[in-house]
Amino acid sequence: xxxxxPLIMGVExxxxxxxxxxxxxxxxxxxxxxxxxxxGSAELVALRDHGGSGLFLSNGSRxxxxxxxxxxxxxxxxxxxFELVRYLRAGDQILQRLAREIVDVEPELQEILxxxxxxxxxxxxxxxxxxxxxxxxxxxxxxxxxxxxxxxxRIVYSGAGGFRLGASVPEFTISPRAAFTTRVLSRSTxxxxxxxxxxxxxxxxxxxxxxHLICGENLxxxxxxxxxxxxxxxxxxxxxxxxKIGSAVAIRRPIVALSAFAADPSCKAAFVQTARGRMxxxxxxxxxxxxxxxxxxxxxxxxxxxxxxxxxxxTLDGLDAxxxxxxxxxxxxxxxxxxxxxxxxxxxxxxxxxxxxMQSLIRLREELIExxxxxxxxxxxxxxxxxxxxxxxxxxxxxxxxxxEAQVKPPPGGRAQxxxxxxxxxxxxxxxxxxxxxxxVDWEHSRETTFPDPMxxxxxxxxxxxxxxxxxxxxxxxxxxxxxGM
Amino acid sequence: MEDRNRxxxxxxxxxxxxxxGEIRSQADELxxxxxxxxxxxxxxxASAFLQxxxxxxxx
Numbered sequence: 001x002x003x004x005x006p007l008i009m010g011v012e013x014x015x016x017x018x019x020x021x022x023x024x025x026x027x028x029x030x031x032x033x034x035x036x037x038x039x040g041s042a043e044l045v046a047l048r049d050h051g052g053s054g055l056f057l058s059n060g061s062r063x064x065x066x067x068x069x070x071x072x073x074x075x076x077x078x079x080x081x082f083e084l085v086r087y088l089r090a091g092d093q094i095l096q097r098l099a100r101e102i103v104d105v106e107p108e109l110q111e112i113l114x115x116x117x118x119x120x121x122x123x124x125x126x127x128x129x130x131x132x133x134x135x136x137x138x139x140x141x142x143x144x145x146x147x148x149x150x151x152x153x154r155i156v157y158s159g160a161g162g163f164r165l166g167a168s169v170p171e172f173t174i175s176p177r178a179a180f181t182t183r184v185l186s187r188s189t190x191x192x193x194x195x196x197x198x199x200x201x202x203x204x205x206x207x208x209x210x211x212h213l214i215c216g217e218n219l220x221x222x223x224x225x226x227x228x229x230x231x232x233x234x235x236x237x238x239x240x241x242x243x244k245i246g247s248a249v250a251i252r253r254p255i256v257a258l259s260a261f262a263a264d265p266s267c268k269a270a271f272v273q274t275a276r277g278r279m280x281x282x283x284x285x286x287x288x289x290x291x292x293x294x295x296x297x298x299x300x301x302x303x304x305x306x307x308x309x310x311x312x313x314x315t316l317d318g319l320d321a322x323x324x325x326x327x328x329x330x331x332x333x334x335x336x337x338x339x340x341x342x343x344x345x346x347x348x349x350x351x352x353x354x355x356x357x358m359q360s361l362i363r364l365r366e367e368l369i370e371x372x373x374x375x376x377x378x379x380x381x382x383x384x385x386x387x388x389x390x391x392x393x394x395x396x397x398x399x400x401x402x403x404x405e406a407q408v409k410p411p412p413g414g415r416a417q418x419x420x421x422x423x424x425x426x427x428x429x430x431x432x433x434x435x436x437x438x439x440x441v442d443w444e445h446s447r448e449t450t451f452p453d454p455m456x457x458x459x460x461x462x463x464x465x466x467x468x469x470x471x472x473x474x475x476x477x478x479x480x481x482x483x484x485g486m
Numbered sequence: 487m488e489d490r491n492r493x494x495x496x497x498x499x500x501x502x503x504x505x506x507g508e509i510r511s512q513a514d515e516l517x518x519x520x521x522x523x524x525x526x527x528x529x530x531x532a533s534a535f536l537q538x539x540x541x542x543x544x545x
Contacts, residue, residue: 018539068542113539120541128544189545214545325509328516337513338520345521366532373539374527386523392515 007233007302008077008135008414008454009084013218014070014128015095015378016115023108032102032112033069039098045408045427047435056435058427060410060420061091067190070128071095076416077454080304081230082399083411085222090406092116096378116218117376118160119176121369125165127180129189130218131197134211134233135204135454136240143211144196146239146246148184149274150232150288151195151215152258153281156267156323157315158228160217161332162372164263169361170368171263172339174332177217178262184254189214195254203437205452211236215258217331220376220384221395224330227315230308231285234292234301241300245291249284250275265336267319282320289313307399328394335375338383339368415451418459422449 017036021027037054040046045058054064060076073091078084092114099112120126136143155175162176173179186194197212204210213232219225238245251257257272261281264270271278276287289312296305318326327333346364375383387393410420415438422440426433432443439450441464448464529535 014544016539016541018541020538066544068544070542070544115539120539122536122540126541126543128541131545190543322509324513325506328512334516337516338524341517341520342524363532366536367528370528370532370535371524373536374524377527381527383520383523383527386526387516387519390519390523392512392519394512 006135006455007079007237009079009081009229009233010075010077010133011084011088011216011229012072012074012129012131012133013088013091013116014066014072014118014130016070016117016120016128017099018113018115020110020113021108022110027106027109029069032109033065033071035102036071036095036098036112037063037065039102040094043098043101044094045424047423047426047433047440050434050436050439050441052434056419056423057094058408058410058420058424059087059090059406060416060423061087062437063091063094066128068126068128076410076420077414078411078416079413080302080399081226081233081308082304082397082401084229085225085397086400086403086406087411088225089222089400089403092378093403094407100379111381113381114378115373115376116220116378117162117373118217119162119165119180121163121165121176121372125179127177127193129214130216131189132211132213132216132229132232133203134213134236135208136211136236137208138240138242140198140209140211143236143239144185145250146244147211147232147235148195148254149246149249149251149284150235151213152251152254153261153284154228154231155258155261156281156285156319157224157330158216158219159262159332160219160376161335163369168365170339170343170365172265172336173262174265175217175258175262177215178258181215181258182255186214195258204454208454218376219331220388221329221331221334221393222397222400223311223315223395226308226397227312230304231288231292231312234305234308235288237300237302238292238295238298241295241298243291243295245288248275249279249287251284265323265332267323282316285312285316289316304399328392330395334384334387334393335372338371338375342368342371413455413457415454415456415459418451418456422459 017029017033019027019032046055049056056062062074066072075087096114099114103109118127159174164171164173165179180193182192183194185196185198187198189197193214195215197214199212202209252273260270267282293309323333327337410416430442430444434441438452441448446464447461449459449461451459
């Protein structure tokens with residue numbers, strides 16, 4: 001009998017930075033991103049990572065610079081989606097605070113927009129990631145078949161909302177990232193992206209692997225975030241325990257189905273061919289929900305599964321009744337309502353001759369894209385946060401807990417706690433210590449400790465065998481950090 | 487099922503008639519607040535904003 005691995009999950013959030021300043025040379029995006037990283041290095045309780053490309057923080061997360069000048073915060077290993085949303089919000093707040101502090105000391109810098117979205121629609125379009133990682137033990141091929149219908153259909157609640165890429169007239173899409181997902185599996189994470197990355201990097205000891213999903217979007221709604229991660233973790237837990245749920249609803253053409261579901265904000269019009277006949281995304285999701293609920297008493301199910309199933313079922317009921325009834329709870333219906341209102345106001349603003357109408361339509365398109373962008377801005381100028389602080393949204397979950405504490409303390413249990421506590425202990429004590437997901441090296445005292453098991457609760461220092469590999473991955477950034485006195 | 491009903495009582499979405507009025511009320515409130523939020527957030531020169539916001543692709 002297969003004994004399932006503990007449910008361990010994490011999310012990597014790539015942010016976009018837009019500095020607003022009249023001095024565009026001094027405050028270029030690249031320069032501002034470097035300032036943010038430097039300030040984080042000076043201010044946060046952290047150790048630099050082994051490769052020198054960033055930091056590991058005392059809350060167990062990693063903060064570094066990813067490709068395309070996108071700062072990234074990777075959450076610590078979490079054991080429930082509720083815990084994970086706490087650390088994602090904590091990451092948002094850390095980055096936003098660093099950006100605000102830079103603005104406070106730079107009079108020429110009007111604002112640094114920290115964007116939590118994943119798409120720039122201009123030109124040919126650009127996207128950056130919000131990747132998910134889940135620990136599993138079975139052969140990956142089984143998991144791909146079990147998970148694919150779930151990943152294609154979950155966008156009914158996990159879509160960020162936005163516009164279809166390349167459309168001359170704004171066309172709403174449930175999931176703008178879907179346009180950048182062109183295959184089920186991919187080796188690359190920067191082009192021809194898949195639902196699932198084939199990157200073989202377990203970050204765990206023998207017997208465990210890491211499922212790496214690259215099709216998801218960064219969400220502002222706590223409910224949507226918990227559903228995105230929690231449902232996927234439960235579907236994976238069943239597959240990892242050997243249950244065949246997803247194959248019963250195997251989709252003949254998954255990427256075509258993803259595109260069809262993304263284009264159907266009614267959630268009622270798009271049917272795709274599955275092993276059980278033609279089904280809507282909601283129907284496929286109900287199939288998975290029923291499969292999970294039928295196994296709630298199985299040992300592979302975590303204690304939070306009943307609560308998650310409750311939220312999952314209510315959300316599917318709500319979507320089935322009227323997706324716009326969830327406009328205070330999920331990202332995409334929220335955006336669709338705001339976009340719809342803006343379009344309605346534009347329609348009543350009058351129209352002139354055909355040339356003026358065309359100009360007006362172009363301006364509307366630009367305003368809608370700006371609105372989409374402004375929705376995702378972290379901090380008090382972001383549309384989502386204005387609405388949230390105004391008390392009109394209904395997306396929060398009490399289980400998310402203390403986000404302020406999560407900025408500095410790691411989640412309890414497992415190696416995230418070990419890592420975070422060691423970082424806090426070594427910070428200021430050892431000038432040269434460095435950290436990774438599975439080890440910490442204290443160069444000054446020639447010792448290292450490893451924790452390959454994500455559930456590890458103890459570790460021991462041993463003599464460090466100097467390895468150039470720790471330092472060699474990012475020589476440019478090592479040099480930069482050194483030049484900044486870090 | 488008990489859990490689901492309990493959640494509906496605390497304001498989570500459902501399909502029964504008793505919730506429809508509340509959902510409509512929440513949506514109306516969102517529209518009113520949304521209008522103010524959008525007016526406050528938009529720059530007034532979307533074209534310039536979008537150019538300033540051009541991003542490189544990431545992962």
